[in-house]
Amino acid sequence: MDSNSNNTKSIKRKVVDQLVEGYEFATQLQLLLSHQHSNQYHIDQTRLVSGSGSVSGVPDPVDELMAKILGSFHKTISVLDSFDPVAVSVPISVEGSWNASCGDDSATPASCNGGDSGDSKKKRLGVGKGKRGCYTRKKRSHTRIVEARSSEDRYAWRKYGQKEILNTTFPRSYFRCTHKPTQGCKATKQVQKKEQDPEMFQITYIGYHTCTATDQTHTKTEPFDQEIIMDLEKTLAASTVQNHVNAMVQEQENNISSVIAVGAGMVKEEENNNGDQSKDYCEGSSTGEDLSLVWQETMMFDDHQNNYYCGEISTTSHQFGFIDNDQLSSLFDSYCA
DNA sequence: TGCATTTGACCGTA
DNA sequence: TACGGTCAAATGCA
Structure with a gap:
């Protein structure tokens, strides 16, 4: 895989992370607002009801707005999800794994050992200890x-x-x-x-x-x-x-x-x-x-x-x-x- | 002598 | 480049 592709994936993942975070913050905000607002809204509605007649069926503007925000997040995430399902893991996710190692044992140890060649003060290991x-x-x-x-x-x-x-x-x-x-x-x-x-x-x-250790009796x-x-x-x-x-x-x-x-x-x-x-x-x-x-x-x-x-x-x-x-x-x- | 622990080096990731 | 995780030689101990 070339570096361009890796970059794209990396950026995409960051975007998704931010979106997911935003989604979660919005959800939390919704909970907070709905909790606070419902009390106030209930009072206002009660006043209206008692004053100028029924207003039943009028949508809560806070809920409406939050629904729009969440919907927007969700749509964006869904688009990215369809583009690359691997990059997106919301809202319930188990983190995947990744491999950043040098690959199999038969590979040249150069990539394993040669990565840090800088510290000359460090004692160098003998030949064959390269793993x-x-x-x-x-x-x-x-x-x-x-x-x-x-x-x-x-x-x-x-x-x-x-x-x-x-x-x-x-x-x-x-x-x-x-x-x-x-x-x-x-x-x-x-x-x-x-x-x-x-x-x-x-x-x-x-x-x-x-x-399956024998001393493992418990x-x-x-x-x-x-x-x-x-x-x-x-x-x-x-x-x-x-x-x-x-x-x-x-x-x-x-x-x-x-x-x-x-x-x-x-x-x-x-x-x-x-x-x-x-x-x-x-x-x-x-x-x-x-x-x-x-x-x-x-x-x-x-x-x-x-x-x-x-x-x-x-x-x-x-x-x-x-x-x-x-x-x-x-x-x-x-x-x- | 064999096994467990110590400790500095080494490496990948953020 | 700093940090945390692992390796493995050196050392300790029974």
């Missing part, structure tokens, strides 16, 4: 943030890194599943002490365990002393999720993971798989089973509305909406198509 950094970075939905008093859990982790993070007192530690070399388990976690309460750990779990929940589950971006939404979770856990004490908040986290992943990334998103690290688990996790059945409560989490927005079973099926199909 460092050859990983794909992708957005993955299986990202859960929990807070706990202990970073321990029932899985066996191997620490592979530690990093000072900007504006934080404590370093972040990086762990991967001990069984990654033997079973290819892709689960990783990051542990960082909380600034406010150093006795608390913020643990970010990325991916699910696919290993159900696949993590961690066992978890206290708070957080959305990547919106704690408020997480509390909503948590409320649903608590209810669910009582009803379904079986196998479903207790980790519910799922965000579109951005992680790096080693270039071990050979498949294309879109396939990997649905079948690789996010297998069909995994994906269904994500949906299980993100959807809470609302017994009053008879709808699924769907938590949308993306890098730029977060909103909740209701979708029915048919919409759920079609979404599933479209994401994995």
Whole structure:
């Protein structure tokens, strides 16, 4: 693909992002205005009714205007959507993945190693060590943030890194599943002490365990002393999720993971798989089973509305909406198509 | 001696 | 170019 095409796509994506953001802001404004205005409007209408007769059927001008604004946004987004469906993911989206790596292992390592040739102070690695950094970075939905008093859990982790993070007192530690070399388990976690309460750990779990370790005698929940589950971006939404979770856990004490908040986290992943990334998103690290688990996790059945409560989490927005079973099926199909 | 951890280098992304 | 995530050599430990 040439750079022109990439540029066009990049610009298009930015336009769409802005439109989506505008759409969401307009929606919020509509809610605010309708809430405020309905009171005033109701008073005015009551006055009119009591004064000069009935005005029933007169449209609320605020609602009318907001409907026009939203309609305009929606039309624009739809046009772009028809132009390039990949670039648009509204209003309920699961972030796709992308591949920014050096490609397959047989490729020349020049693009992997030669990218940064600048820092002469840095120790150069020996010949044949050139595969460092050859990983794909992708957005993955299986990202859960929990807070706990202990970073321990029932899985066996191997620490592979530690990093000072900007504006934080404590370093972040990086762990991967001990069984990654033997079973290819892709689960990783990051542990960082909380600034406010150093006795608390913020643990970010990325991916699910696919290993079948013999010492794994417990159900696949993590961690066992978890206290708070957080959305990547919106704690408020997480509390909503948590409320649903608590209810669910009582009803379904079986196998479903207790980790519910799922965000579109951005992680790096080693270039071990050979498949294309879109396939990997649905079948690789996010297998069909995994994906269904994500949906299980993100959807809470609302017994009053008879709808699924769907938590949308993306890098730029977060909103909740209701979708029915048919919409759920079609979404599933479209994401994995 | 083998496995786990530490730590600086390296890399991709924003 | 800064930052965060990962690699892998060096080191520690049982």
